[in-house]
Amino acid sequence: MKKKSLKHIMIFSVISAIAVIATSCSKGNHKFITISGSSVLQPIVKSAADIFMEKNPESQINVQGGGSGTGLSQVVSGAVEIGNSDLSAVDKINDKNILNELVDHKIAVSGFVMVVNDEVKIKSLTKKQIQDIFTGKIINWKEVGGEDVNIEVINRGKSSGSRATFIKTIMDGKLENLQIGTIQDSSGAVQKSIKETKGAISYLATSYFKSEEAKKGLNILKINNIDGNTKNIIERKYPFWSYEHMYTKGNPSGTIKKFIDYMYSPEVKKIIEDNGYIPIDKMK
Numbered sequence: 001m002k003k004k005s006l007k008h009i010m011i012f013s014v015i016s017a018i019a020v021i022a023t024s025c026s027k028g029n030h031k032f033i034t035i036s037g038s039s040v041l042q043p044i045v046k047s048a049a050d051i052f053m054e055k056n057p058e059s060q061i062n063v064q065g066g067g068s069g070t071g072l073s074q075v076v077s078g079a080v081e082i083g084n085s086d087l088s089a090v091d092k093i094n095d096k097n098i099l100n101e102l103v104d105h106k107i108a109v110s111g112f113v114m115v116v117n118d119e120v121k122i123k124s125l126t127k128k129q130i131q132d133i134f135t136g137k138i139i140n141w142k143e144v145g146g147e148d149v150n151i152e153v154i155n156r157g158k159s160s161g162s163r164a165t166f167i168k169t170i171m172d173g174k175l176e177n178l179q180i181g182t183i184q185d186s187s188g189a190v191q192k193s194i195k196e197t198k199g200a201i202s203y204l205a206t207s208y209f210k211s212e213e214a215k216k217g218l219n220i221l222k223i224n225n226i227d228g229n230t231k232n233i234i235e236r237k238y239p240f241w242s243y244e245h246m247y248t249k250g251n252p253s254g255t256i257k258k259f260i261d262y263m264y265s266p267e268v269k270k271i272i273e274d275n276g277y278i279p280i281d282k283m284k
Contacts, residue, residue, distance in 0.1 A: 031058055031059050031060065031255055032059075032060045032061075032062070033059070033060070033061045033062070033081045033082065033255060033256055033259060034061075034062045034064070034079075034080040034081055034082075035049070035061065035062065035063045035064065035071075035080060035081065035082040035083075035084060035246075036063075036064040036065070036066050036070055036071050036074050036075075036079075036080045036082075036083060036084070037064075037065070037066060037067065037068055037070055037071015037072070037074075037075075037082075037083045037084030037085050038065075038067065038068045038071055038084040038085050038086050038161060038244065039065045039066075039067060040086055040110060040161065040205065040207075040244065041084040041085075041086075041107075041108075041244050041246070042063060042064075042065045042084070043275060044108070044244075044268075044271055044272055044275050044277065045063050045084060045246075045263075046063040047271045047275075048259075048262065048263055048267075048268045048271055049061035049063050049259070051267060052259055052262050056255070056258070059255050059259075061259065064080075067159055067160075067161070068084070068085040068086045068087045068092070068159075068161040068164075069087075069092065069159055070083075071083035071084045071085050071247070072085050072087070072089055072092055072093065072247065075102070075247050075248065075249055076093070076098055076101070076102070076249065078249065081248065081252075081256050082246050082247065082248055082256065082259075082260070083246070083247045083248075084244075084245070084246055084247075085161065085244075085245045085246075085247060086110065086161025086162065086164070086165065086242055086244060086245075087161050087164050087165075087242075087245070088104070088243070088245065089102050089104065089245070089247060091164060091168065092164075101249050101250060102247050102248070102249060103247065103248050103249075103250060103251055103252070104245055104247055105245065105246040105247070105248065105260050105263070106243045106244070106245055106280050107244055107245075107246055107263045107264065107268075107272070107279075107280055108243075108244040108272045108277040108278060108279060108280055109233060109241055109242070109243055109244065109277060109278040109279075109280060109282075109283055110165075110205050110206070110207065110241060110242050110243075110244055110277050110278075111205065111206035111207075111228050111229075111230070111233045111238070111240065111241045111277075111278070112162065112165060112166070112203050112204065112205055112206065112228070112240040112241060112242070113203065113204060113206055113209075113220050113221065113223075113228040113240065114130060114201065114202075114203050114220075114221040114223060114240075115191075115194055115201070115202055115203060115204050115218050115219070115220055115221065116194065116199075116200060116201045116218070116219045116221060117194055117195065117197060117198060117199060117200045117201075117217070117218070117219065118195075118216075118217050118218055118219045119149075119198060119199075120141055120146055120147075120149070120199060120200075120201070120219055121146060121147065121219075122141070122144060122145055122146045122219075122221065123221065123222060124221055124222035124223065124224070124225045125144060125221055125222075125223060126223070126224050127170055127172070127223065127224060127239065129144050130170055130171075130223070131170070131171055131172070131174060133151055133153065133201060134153060134155075134171065134176035134177065135174065135176060135177050136177040136179075136180045138151065139151055141199060149198065149199040150199050151199050151201060152181055152182075152197050152198070152199045152200045152201070153176075153180050153181030153182075153200075153201060153202070154181055154182055154183075154184055154190055154193050154194060154197070154200055154201065154202035155176055155178055155181055155182070155183045155184070155202070156183070156184065156185075156190070156202075156203075157183055157184070157185045160185070161242075162187065162203065162204075162205065165240070165241075165242040166203055166240070169239050169240050169241070169242070170203075170223070170239065170240055184202075187204055187205065187208060190202045190203075190204060191204060191208060191214075191218070194217075194218055195216075195217035195218060203240070205276070206228060206276055207275055207276030207277055208276070209276070210276050223238065223239060223240060224239075226238050226239075228240060228241075230278055233278060234278065234282050234283055234284055235284055236283075236284065243280070244277065246260060246263065248260070264280075264281075269281075
């Protein structure tokens, strides 16, 4: 009988412990947080998470990539607590009921620039010229003031957050012609292809050019004669930029809220700037 009673007590204790954990999770008091999504945000969030865990050793934060689409779909399904995205959920999700469940936490701004092979000796393109290049209407650099060299377009993959920003802010919603040029799936591959391909053009986040070494073999263009520097982005004079989002399903609480609040701290703002991005509170 004693053995039976002891067994019942042990089972009851396990069930009680599970119930406590479940209750804690249901209230948002997660000590273990999983974050997935944007590869752009991943290094920033990972650095912030490492410092946060040092200060809060009872918390565990697992930061994964996978792309903006993955981050959005997984936070919607409940597979992760936070989904990182270069895209606004409004541009990716059509279901209004799902959109209403998501809470957007904008933490940074990413600038982008048009980049050509350094043998292309032009300084600026208008938005219309860029649109005509990427739709195949302009095919030679001499048509925009350059030398008689064929234009080699390097497109981004359809799932790219950078591409979504390009279509929205530069192409004004027009789709590029994916039948011309080549397609590269990563920013690193784009950077390499531009350097190695005569007459090449594409676009990259300004965060890729934190050093002069990174600019070698590349010519960074102005758009409408406006430089894509931090000042012009902050003042909204330059068109090619996007918000960096962290999404939660519903208003966060507990450790999730504590971590998102930490993403707006002076410590993390420095991490954001060191990685070549602009803290959200600097935007005018």
